Amino acid sequence: MIDLLNMLRYKSESTDIDFKSAQYRFNSGTEADKSELLKDILAIANSWRDGTGYILLGFKDQRPHPAEVVGIQDSIDDSRIQQFVNSKVKPKLTFRYEEHVYEEKTIGVIIIPKQKRPFYLASPYGKLKSNVVYVRRGSSTDEAEPVETIAMANEDRGRGDLRVELSLLTPGNEELPNSFAHTYLHFTEKFPDFEKPRKPRGPFDPPEFIGLDRDNNDFWREHGEYTRVNEACIAMRLVLTNRSSVQLSNSKLEVTVEALDSQAVHMIAGRDLPDEPKPTWNIANLASVQEVLAKKDVNLEVDESGPTPVCHIRLGFLLPGEQGRSELLAILPQAPGRLRLHLRILGGELATPIEEEHLIETTGEVLSLDFEGYKRFFLAERARCR
Template identity: 60%
Template sequence: MTDELLTALRYKSEGTDIDFKSAQYRFIGGNDEDKAEMLKDILAIANAWRDGTGYILLGFKDQRPHPAAIVGITASIDDAKMQQFVHSKVKPKLTFKYEEHLHEGKTVGVITIPKQKRPFYLSHAYGKLKSNVVYVRRGSSTDEAEPPETAAMMQADAGRKDLRLGLSVLAPNNEKLDTTFALNYLKFPERLPDYESPPSETGHFALSLAISSVWHDNKNFWRQYAEYVRVQAALIEMKFILHNHSDVQLSNAKLEMSAEPLDGQGFQMISGADLPNEPETQWSSLHGIRSLPEILDRQNTQMVVDNSGRSPVCRVRFGSLLPGEEGRSSDTVAIVPLGPGRLRLRLRILGAEIAVPEESEHVLEATGDVRVLDVDGLGEIRGKSLLERYQLTGK
């Protein structure tokens, strides 16, 4: 659940797929009738006639025709306890999830209920709820479904099947990503000198004067080259393929990847498009100006590395995947360790039809030594052949 989606849901009116609640359910310390109210709302959304995911938003006050007001909640509910309670009452097993978020400075709760096989009902009466009765949301109200409507639900959802997904983590050459990497961790003096090109010969003074009006020394060359070499020497680059092996469509599919250093070492996460290129010693007045296609590609990218939080997160959007279809990340993402040690990658697959994200972990081990280089060392690296540079990176 993102702030963008919460904002979008605020602007929707209550209906078969959304229900606003200004206060938290009295789940902790509540009686049977209090808890039955929560059950009824969840059942009604789960049985509703809708095209996509349904939501119950807690801490939002409906004020149609204006967007729902954010009033926030003061009590918290543990998702695991809510899951246990609902599963003990509802038949068949209902897939949903509960989350709490800080949205515009206030805590709100979100119950997400993907579209799935209906009908759902209580096996035993509870509170004011009857057993074996199908509660359904119609518009912004809840009602008991008639037997023909219950039969229609079963017929409409007869072909609905469970999702079966697969995620491949690959190297840029499309081979399976290794788990161990021999790398070099380069460090440089705090201050590297400005770059100055060798003086031109006297006979070429006029030519060099004309060229200098267009081309200039890149004074930051050594600093840029140090960053380029440092990243290349400790680069772990990867891309992703999400496979939909199921017989139903997966909508709004997204992958989130975070990294956790297990040995206390620092690291960077960089998208492939933002990896430093090998710099030039001179550049023209047009240096750094992107073409229109490059600008449009960056605006439409499906992969983003977010470094605004406590730890970086890579988000990949795959859109909708038809049965049997696969989605490929539009770019690579790089992990750049600052020293040897293990890194745990945490991956989460999210989608409109997935109530609880599918999670997996990969542990990578980076070996190698820390090396200190000055400008002379950089010059030696620059003078090496491509093969020697390749060996420097340890790849």
């Protein structure tokens, strides 16, 4: 939302954006006060625009400069506005109201997706007339002409409800299975430094050449972590498809994982999974600056700042029929058991998030290994894979 606000405040008032320096007088307002809220929502909903419309509260328009953030004092509950508006407006209008802290001030945002028009009041209310279509023209509100109202209906004919489809795929783009058999490794001691065996030097051997190769002292520790993660990892890619006839703007997915059998579980972005380490490293093989910078251009982030980690996947604008594909997401359970994935689909044209669940069951054994036990496990796995 912060990125969206940064963009919107640089726009001028138009058919899809309206700045209000103060909150609507809704909580203790008269019918005339509340009708101002109704009129502005109706005008944006009926306006001629290509995408989502916004009413920004706590912003002072100061064209040609960016809108000034002045903040609002009163808070309004979204459910109260929803009940009020949809008790007056015909047909049912899809919108939502949110409040955020932006530049250390509380601001409000009314988000109105593009949808079938026209909208009107069934009965007069406050300053508003019944059966009149209010529409936004530029930065002002007006009553639509009958011909214009007919044109609205003709333009939106065939515009259906927004339909999206979410798929969970393996890294190989196959449907993600519901069950996995894994081995879960727990280490009972800290692994020692790696020491490469060295041949004894004879009196006639040339002196050692000091080159770019260096022993990787952390090899065993890195390899243990690599194997632990690789053995337990459930890697997936999420694909969102817009199956509707209108675009979906600012599309986003949210993923949380619930362990149903009290086992510990983590989420990791696929790009952060450990690579298989080597006993030696060479400075010439270190990641280039370009590779490091490329990792910053991502659409998937795992936020662990709250009580429950949340994976945020931003897919942006999706045209009708277009797919948005996430980077790889890794789920890492620490023991066998059942996992429930909670998935939320958000978008500018969705009044409320679409929620889905996906159940996964993992089986397998838990091994507690000391260093010698891990080396035996490592050698056995290497022999099995040959």
